[in-house]
Structure formats: C-alpha cells, structure tokens
Amino acid sequence: MTKTALVTGASRGIGNAIAHRLAAAGYRLTVSARTEPGLLTAAEELRAQHGVDVHPVVANLAEPEAVQRLAAEHSARYERLDLLVPCGGVGTAGPIAEVPLKHYDLTLNVNLRSVFLLVQATLPLLRKTSAASPENGAKIVALSSITGVAAEPGMSAYGASKAALISLCETITLDEHARGVTATAISPGYVDTDMASYAHDQVDSASMIRTGDIAEMVLAVSRLSANATVPNIVITRPGTAIWRP
Ligand SMILES: NC(=O)c1ccc[n+]([C@@H]2O[C@H](COP(=O)([O-])OP(=O)(O)OC[C@H]3O[C@@H](n4cnc5c(N)ncnc54)[C@H](OP(=O)(O)O)[C@@H]3O)[C@@H](O)[C@H]2O)c1
DSSP: OOOEEEEESTTSHHHHHHHHHHHHTTOEEEEEESOHHHHHHHHHHHHHHHOOOEEEEEOOTTOHHHHHHHHHHHHHHOSOOSEEEOOOOOOOOBOGGGOOHHHHHHHHIIIIIHHHHHHHHHHHHHHHHHHHOTTTOEEEEEEOOGGGTSOOTTBHHHHHHHHHHHHHHHHHHHHHGGGTEEEEEEEESOBSSGGGGGGTTTSOGGGSBOHHHHHHHHHHHHTSOTTOOOSEEEEOOSSSOTTOO
16 A cells, blocks of 8 residues: 655745655655645646656644645545655744734744644544554654744744644654654754745755755655654754754
8 A cells, every 4th residue: 555644844944855855755645735727737746757646735723624624635535644744944033022922923833733633633634544554653743943843042932832743743752662663853953944044144055954855754764663763853064063953
C-alpha cells in the first residue's frame, strides 16, 4: 500500500521542499496552506514532477474548524496516514514589553494550537496506519526552531510556541508509542526561505541552511522502524555559535 503524508505550509519554503522530497519517495500527499493560488500551483508542480496523487486543501491554521476540515479531507481521500508534517507557521518578533496580544495569539494559535488540534484529529488514522504497518508505525514530524531550544532576544511569543512544540512532541510519543505513533521535532537555525529574509542584514541567504537539508531529515525519520524515535533534531549552521540561529 502506497504511503501517504499530510504536510502543512507546503506552498512555500521548508514545507514545499518536504513535500517534494516525500513525493519523490512515492508518497501520496495532502498539502495545505492558507493562500489558494500558491497552494494550487505547488500541488500542480508536485504532480507534474513526481507523478503522485496530490490533494491540496486550503486551511487557515489559526482557525480550529479549518484544522478539523483539513484532517477530515485527508481521511476522506486516503485510507491511511503514515506521516504527519505540521510545518506551517508564522514568525513574529519584538521586545516583550511591546508585543500586542493579537500577535501573541496569532503566533501561539498557528504554531502550537493548530498542531495540537491536527494531531488530535488525525490520531485515529495514524493509529490505524500503525496497526496495519507495525514495523514502521506512524510518525509525526513537526517544525520547531532552534529558538525553541535556546531563547533569542525579541522572540518571546515565537520562541515560546516552538519550545512548547518540542515538549508536545515528547508527550505525544509518551502517550502514543504503545500504538506505534511517535513524534519528532525538527529545530533548525536560519533556513533560506521567505521567513528568514528579515535576517539578511546579519546572515546572507547563501550561508543559511537549505530547505533540502530539512527535507532530508524528515525523510530519514520517516524511514525509522517503530522501535526507534528521535525526540528533537537540532540543525544549526557550522560556525562559532552553535546554539544560535
Ligand atoms: N526559515 C527559517 O529560518 C526557520 C527556522 C526555524 C524554523 N522554521 C519553521 O519552519 C516552518 C516553515 O517555515 P518557512 O521558513 O518555510 O516559512 P515560509 O517560507 O514563510 O512559509 C510558511 C508556510 O506556512 C504557511 N502558513 C503561514 N501562516 C499560515 C496560516 N495561518 N495558516 C495556514 N498556513 C500558513 C504559508 O502558507 P501561505 O503561502 O498560504 O502563506 C507557507 O506555506 C515554520 O513553522 C517556521 O517557524 C523556519
């Protein structure tokens, strides 16, 4: 049975690279993002380049109903879910004294609450998939950040959302491993995408981590047996400050 994956944030950046890597490995995909034209273009490119079935679902991760609909659309289209990749996220910054509540709410709702809800909504299918393929199990690989491992100034809401995501992945594995479902956080430094463009005055894009580097890690985790799990993968740029982005 051909494996399936659900990737959020798949229209651009890291999520798009992950979707391409998985499609090249033969996965059938549900891909999601907030903006329809970008998502439909991405889905068409995935089909054209890899010849796999791709189901695009527009969903604003800030809205719980949209997250539920996303999970339901995947279940209706495919009979299994081998790999859930919550990647869609927002970056917000500013001194803690000045962060507006609406920025805090958006950051936590998109980067953390949506993952919590998406995991809850997809767990029945993840468990069913694991029962059918006990050697591999079913896996969740969520995009955290190195800022969730070592805090950065001006990143209070973003860093908190990503630190909580690392903890959430650990708890998912503790709660669900007996049913073959495990979770891994990936915590990169600067990756060369739109989100990291704000840092170009400090780090040029040529020296940033490649989106393909993250995609390789996701594929590697997906290939582990159900007997092995990796709680958190920190990916940093070689240099003099190993825990900085
Ligand atoms: N780039 C980095 O340096 C870096 C480092 C560490 C961790 N990360 C994390 O990696 C993940 C991907 O980042 P990226 O750099 O690839 O970002 P990106 O290039 O800005 O792409 C963000 C993706 O998330 C989607 N998205 C944003 N807000 C959304 C919402 N409310 N609802 C649904 N989809 C939404 C976007 O969809 P639309 O196209 O529709 O807007 C897009 O597909 C994020 O979780 C980010 O925090 C990034």
